[in-house]
Each structure stands twice: as structure tokens, then as C-alpha cells.
Amino acid sequence: xxxxxxxxxxxxxxxxxxxxxxxxxxxxxxxxxxxxxxxxxxxxxxxxxxxxxxxxxxxxxxxxxxxxxxxxxxxxx
Amino acid sequence: xxxxxxxxxxxxxxxxxxxxxxxxxxxxxxxxxxxxxxxxxxxxxxxxxxxxxxxxxxxxxxxxxxxxxxxxxxxxxxxxxxxxxxxxxxxxxxxxxxxxxxxxxxxxxxxxxxxxxxxxxxxxxxxxxxxxxxxxxxxxxxxxxxxxxxxxxxxxxxxxxxxxxxxxxxxxxxxxxxxxxxxxxxxxxxxxxxxxxxxxxxxxxxxxxxxxxxxxxxxxxxxxxxxxxxxxxxxxxxxxxxxxxxxx
Numbered sequence: 504x505x506x507x508x509x510x511x512x513x514x515x516x517x518x519x520x521x522x523x524x525x526x527x528x529x530x531x532x533x534x535x536x537x538x539x540x541x542x543x544x545x546x547x548x549x550x551x552x553x554x555x556x557x558x559x560x561x562x563x564x565x566x567x568x569x570x571x572x573x574x575x576x577x578x579x580x
Numbered sequence: 581x582x583x584x585x586x587x588x589x590x591x592x593x594x595x596x597x598x599x600x601x602x603x604x605x606x607x608x609x610x611x612x613x614x615x616x617x618x619x620x621x622x623x624x625x626x627x628x629x630x631x632x633x634x635x636x637x638x639x640x641x642x643x644x645x646x647x648x649x650x651x652x653x654x655x656x657x658x659x660x661x662x663x664x665x666x667x668x669x670x671x672x673x674x675x676x677x678x679x680x681x682x683x684x685x686x687x688x689x690x691x692x693x694x695x696x697x698x699x700x701x702x703x704x705x706x707x708x709x710x711x712x713x714x715x716x717x718x719x720x721x722x723x724x725x726x727x728x729x730x731x732x733x734x735x736x737x738x739x740x741x742x743x744x745x746x747x748x749x750x751x752x753x754x755x756x757x758x759x760x761x762x763x764x765x766x767x768x769x770x771x772x773x774x775x776x777x778x779x780x781x782x783x784x785x786x787x788x789x790x791x792x793x794x795x796x797x798x799x800x801x802x803x804x805x806x807x808x809x810x811x812x813x814x815x816x817x818x819x820x821x822x823x824x825x826x827x828x
Contacts, residue, residue: 513584514581521595523599523600523601524600525600525601525602525794525801526601526800526801526802527601527801527802527805529802530802530805531760531761549600562584563761564584564585564761565761567584567585568585568606568761568764568765569606569758569760569761569764570605570606571596571598571600571601571602571603571604571605571606571609572595572596572605573587573588573591573605573609575585576583576585576586576587577583577584577585577586578581578582578583578584579581579582579583579584580581
């Protein structure tokens with residue numbers, strides 16, 4: 504049996520106070536782990552984007568590519 | 581641990597004034613990244629337009645110049661002729677480039693000025709509150725066309741990329757969009773190729789970027805991307821219209 508490919512894991516960090524809560528990253532995420540945090544209001548008065556399950560992140564950077572405010576940094580573990 | 585994506589040095593730390601979900605931010609970032617990757621950030625001079633991007637001079641981390649409405653290509657022409665060793669680009673919207681500044685862009689292209697232009701087409705006047713632009717689609721509602729653009733009265737929207745591609749002096753013409761990560765990657769490639777045309781001294785280059793205006797279209801940012809794909813791309817086909825011939 505072929506070996507399973509090593510799973511790529513990533514970590515994304517949001518600069519939450521600069522986020523405008525537009526949701527383009529939520530839409531772009533292929534593993535659907537980003538959501539707008541309705542319990543939080545940032546300095547600008549928006550609900551910032553947040554990751555619900557970081558273990559599922561595949562470091563594809565799709566969220567960062569779509570973010571108009573460049574608040575996302577992506578790392579590959 | 582490797583960093584896959586971080587903010588480019590091509591942008592300043594100033595927060596943009598753009599509405600949430602406005603794709604101006606994505607295009608700003610692409611321009612900043614390309615300037616950095618091509619190594620011209622330190623010799624780049626940008627010309628900001630009038631329109632939503634009027635404050636672009638605060639966001640790009642290079643020397644910037646503000647131009648009167650539509651006159652960015654004329655200002656860029658002057659800068660490039662005085663400083664031919666610098667990299668000069670303009671960043672203009674459709675109210676700026678396709679309306680009041682049509683003469684400037686057509687003649688800058690016609691003269692083959694060695695400048696590069698990023699043209700943001702969002703089919704509406706954004707900053708002034710959603711008036712009809714020359715690029716507004718037939719039937720699309722705007723504050724000055726409350727029943728939608730009437731073709732009998734206003735004609736059809738203007739296709740700038742196709743028009744400029746007919747001009748000999750324009751060496752690179754491409755239309756892209758930024759509605760998905762794949763399109764963003766393609767847009768970056770086009771901007772890079774366009775900027776290289778200037779660096780190699782081949783002539784004028786323009787990249788038209790189909791963009792959204794969620795606020796004035798009255799849609800959420802995500803709905804606006806969908807609207808663009810469903811309505812604008814059929815009328816404004818994506819793709820390259822012109823690139824310099826390879827030198828044998």
C-alpha cells in the first residue's frame with residue numbers, strides 16, 4: 504500500500520483590528536474553517552474574521568490572496 | 581516553519597479608506613508585490629488618480645504624485661521623460677481613465693510612452709456616490725440611471741482594453757479580474773508582465789482589472805464578486821489582447 508502523503512498543516516494569523524469583516528476570506532477558504540466572529544467587535548467596529556479549526560488549515564493562502572486589507576499572514580508548519 | 585504569505589514591502593502600514601470588500605485593496609497589494617519582486621520599488625514613481633483611489637499615494641510604499649482628474653497619463657509622461665531611469669506607473673479608475681481622461685490615455689498609448697497603467701473597471705463612479713460611468717452595463721442601475729442604463733439614450737459601455745489594443749504604441753494590453761484566488765494569481769502575472777514591458781523599454785502597457793463596488797452596487801462583497809462574474813465578464817471578456825512580439 505502506498506504511503507499516505509504527509510499532511511500539510513498551516514497556521515494563519517489575522518491582524519484583527521485592521522479587518523473590515525467583508526467575508527471574502529470566508530468565501531475563499533477551501534476547507535471552510537474561517538468565519539466572522541459575531542461575539543467580537545474590533546477597533547473599527549466590524550466583526551473580524553477568525554479561524555475555527557486551525558488543525559484543518561492547509562496553508563493554501565487563498566484567504567490571504569483575497570483579503571483586500573492584507574491582514575492575513577500564512578505560515579506552513 | 582515557513583512563511584507562505586505576508587504583507588509586501590510595497591505597501592505602507594496605513595489602513596486603506598476603502599469600503600469593506602472593495603477589490604481596490606487586492607489590486608493595491610498585487611501592484612506592491614510586483615514592484616517589490618521586480619526590484620523597482622525604490623525607483624518607482626506612481627501617479628494617483630481622482631476617484632476612490634485618490635488617496636493611493638498614502639498606500640504605495642514608493643514615490644507618488646497626485647494628478648488632476650483623468651490626467652495621470654499626462655503627468656506620468658512628464659515624469660518618465662524627465663526621469664527615464666525611473667519606473668513610472670499610473671493607477672486609475674473607470675471614471676478617471678474611461679471618461680474624463682480618455683484623451684490622455686489614448687494619446688499616451690499612441691505616443692508609446694514607456695509607462696504602465698493599472699485600470700480599475702468597476703462599472704460605476706464609486707467615490708461620488710454611484711453615478712453611471714461610461715463602463716456601466718446596459719440595464720445596470722446607478723443613481724443617475726435609476727431605471728438602469730438605457731442603450732438608446734446612453735449607448736453601450738466602452739471596452740477600453742479592446743480600444744487601446746488597436747493602437748500601435750500600446751505594447752501590452754490585458755484584461756483580468758480578482759474574483760477568486762486563481763484570478764488573483766493570473767492578475768498578478770499580467771501586472772508583472774505589463775511592468776516588465778516598461779522595464780525592458782518596449783513601450784506602453786495597461787492592465788484592466790474588473791473590480792467590484794459592493795457599496796454602490798448595493799450588494800454584499802461576496803454577492804458583488806458573483807455579480808461581476810455573471811454580468812461583467814460576458815461583456816468584458818478576460819484575456820490578453822496584445823503583448824510585444826518575442827525578439828528572435
